[in-house]
Amino acid sequence: xxxxxxxxxxxxxxxxNDLGMVDGVTTNPSLILKSGRDIIEVTREICSIVSGPVSAxxxxxxxxxxxxxxxxxxxxxxxxxxxxxxxxxGLKTCKVLSGEGKMVNxxxxxxxxxxxxxxxxxxxxxSPFIGRLDDINLDGLELxxxxxxxxxxxxxxxxxxxxxxxxxxxxxxxxLIGADVMTAPPSVIKxxxxxxxxxxxxxQFMKDWAKTGQxxx
Numbered sequence: 001x002x003x004x005x006x007x008x009x010x011x012x013x014x015x016x017n018d019l020g021m022v023d024g025v026t027t028n029p030s031l032i033l034k035s036g037r038d039i040i041e042v043t044r045e046i047c048s049i050v051s052g053p054v055s056a057x058x059x060x061x062x063x064x065x066x067x068x069x070x071x072x073x074x075x076x077x078x079x080x081x082x083x084x085x086x087x088x089x090g091l092k093t094c095k096v097l098s099g100e101g102k103m104v105n106x107x108x109x110x111x112x113x114x115x116x117x118x119x120x121x122x123x124x125x126x127s128p129f130i131g132r133l134d135d136i137n138l139d140g141l142e143l144x145x146x147x148x149x150x151x152x153x154x155x156x157x158x159x160x161x162x163x164x165x166x167x168x169x170x171x172x173x174x175x176l177i178g179a180d181v182m183t184a185p186p187s188v189i190k191x192x193x194x195x196x197x198x199x200x201x202x203x204q205f206m207k208d209w210a211k212t213g214q215x216x217x
Contacts, residue, residue: 001175002052004161004183008035010045012186017049024052026105026127026163026183028083029059040076047077053124055105057083063092074102081105081124086114091121098122105161112146119156125181130174131164140164141173148178168192 002023058069070082081103084090105125106118130140162174165184
């Protein structure tokens, strides 16, 4: 499974990228706001750090303006994936931009029907939002499984990009179900390395080592 990092924080992206933990990046208007930087400037810097897809989101609501914004965003770097919402206008935009050879990430997906439409429109990625479904007492992971089955039934090449990942357990379950990609904040990716038994074992090793009175360096 590919790891995308969901942030516009270039320092956090660079740290994870140096460890080989970043296959791409996803951003959105909220993350751009949090960065406090110009969208073109920060997106260009991210693209210079990461070789994989970097999602940059349009903010228009009608297809004509979405297409214009998407073309402008795609000019930033060759690895831009234009991010559009799963609305009828977003699907129209996806069809046009994907037809021009641009990567398109269709976001805010909450049903298998929506995912099916996005695949038919030529989406490179479909982004179902797990955490937001969980927030309203629906099973976000079940949606990942439904989309996986639908896509496999018909050979769609659209990649399932599990989004709104809140916990390390979400990552595990998405990998087991067969999501192609997951995107998560840096904190969630780092949390994957944590385990209480690892900490307990390391603590015991250090205590035993101290008793030996030895040094390696």
